[in-house]
Amino acid sequence: MxxxxxxxxxxxxxxxxxxxxxxxxxxxxxxxxxxxxxxxxxxxxxxxxxxxxxxxxxxxxxxxxxxxxxxxxxxxxxxxxxxxxxADPPGEIQVRTGGYRISCRLPRNADLSALSRLGADVALQDIVGRCLIEARSDDGSPITAHELPDDVALAVVEAMAEADPASHxxxxxxxxxxxxxxxxxxxxxxxxxxxxxxVGELLQDVHHLAIAYRWSERDILDLSPWRRAWYLQALGW
Ligand SMILES: [Zn+2]
Structure with a gap:
């Protein structure tokens, strides 16, 4: 505990x-x-x-x-x-669709943080861009995430979700x-x-006990939940 x-x-x-x-x-x-x-x-x-x-x-x-x-x-x-x-999720996923081959990793917490700072206008390509390892068109030319068509970027994001079922x-x-x-x-x-x-309820308990008994916050928090409840009940709380 x-x-x-x-x-x-x-x-x-x-x-x-x-x-x-x-x-x-x-x-x-x-x-x-x-x-x-x-x-x-x-x-x-x-x-x-x-x-x-x-x-x-x-x-x-x-x-x-x-x-x-x-x-x-x-x-x-x-x-x-x-x-x-x-479980350990796959380190890399590969998607081949619409004339493109894309390798990417799964989104991490740091990616969520970075994407949230973009505000409400996060594009599918922004998500892919954070996780992109490599993207090429079928003729072998390298491309960036933001050059991917919307339907291809959507397919990549859906593949990410499918490979990481614990995320939803x-x-x-x-x-x-x-x-x-x-x-x-x-x-x-x-x-x-x-x-x-x-935490709010815990601090309320600390507040009541500190006023009544003049114990320190630390001493009150060190009490077991049962003892805190007992003293609060004795005070009529
Ligand atoms: Zn209904």
């Missing part, structure tokens, strides 16, 4: 980063040997998925909006069943109105939001 101060510190340091980098940064905070930037997106997501299960359990209550009737659909997800495999955990959702659809579980947003709420 990760000590409460460690988790709170990891969350606080992550909060100072740009939003796309926050959840992934938790892995680096908790394991300094982990090179988060160089980690493929899906491998990182699979570890964050496992991390979420260890922290908060295998059940996730979620809601989705029906695209047909616009009602809110409540979901109770079994994360053990949805856990993507934590899909949910099959049904609504009482009869509609069914597929949505993606964003483990980074889920984990970051839940951990933020947990």
């Amino acid at each position: 990760i000590p409460a101060p460690t988790l709170a510190n990891a969350w606080e340091r992550g909060a100072s980063l740009a939003a796309p980098d926050r959840a992934a940064s938790l892995l680096g905070e908790l394991d300094p040997t982990c090179d988060v930037g160089a980690m493929p997106v899906g491998q990182c997501d699979a570890l964050l998925f496992e991390f979420r299960r260890g922290l908060f359990g295998d059940v996730l209550d979620a809601v989705a909006r029906c695209p047909n009737c616009a009602d809110q659909v409540s979901l109770q997800l079994d994360l053990a069943a949805l856990q993507p495999p934590i 955990v899909l949910l099959n959702i049904g609504c009482p109105c009869g509609a069914t659809w597929t949505d993606q579980l964003d483990v980074r947003t889920v984990l970051w939001t839940e951990l933020g709420a947990w």
Whole structure:
């Protein structure tokens, strides 16, 4: 079990980063040997998925909006069943389509960070360009990612996603109105939001106990969750 101060510190340091980098940064905070930037997106997501299960359990209550009737659909997800495999993804993928041969690697966290800084106008060619090893037309001429037609760049991005299934955990959702659809579980947003709420509640507990007993933050955080709860209950919180 990760000590409460460690988790709170990891969350606080992550909060100072740009939003796309926050959840992934938790892995680096908790394991300094982990090179988060160089980690493929899906491998990182699979570890964050496992991390979420260890922290908060295998059940996730979620809601989705029906695209047909616009009602809110409540979901109770079994994360053990949805856990993507934590495996080494392929180092290189090759796509041959539309008169082009493209070799690229899978997107890494550092690529996500760089692409997020481009704002809303990220082109498919930007994604391919970050990961490109080599692209040639069928006559052997080298070309850049930004010279690829849209349909070819799309085929490359789709091949990347297919080679890295852990980067997109899909949910099959049904609504009482009869509609069914597929949505993606964003483990980074889920984990970051839940951990933020947990840290907020933890600091509220520290606040109450510090005022009542004049204990230091460190001493309060070093208490077991059971003892913190006991003292709070004794105070009527
Ligand atoms: Zn519906």
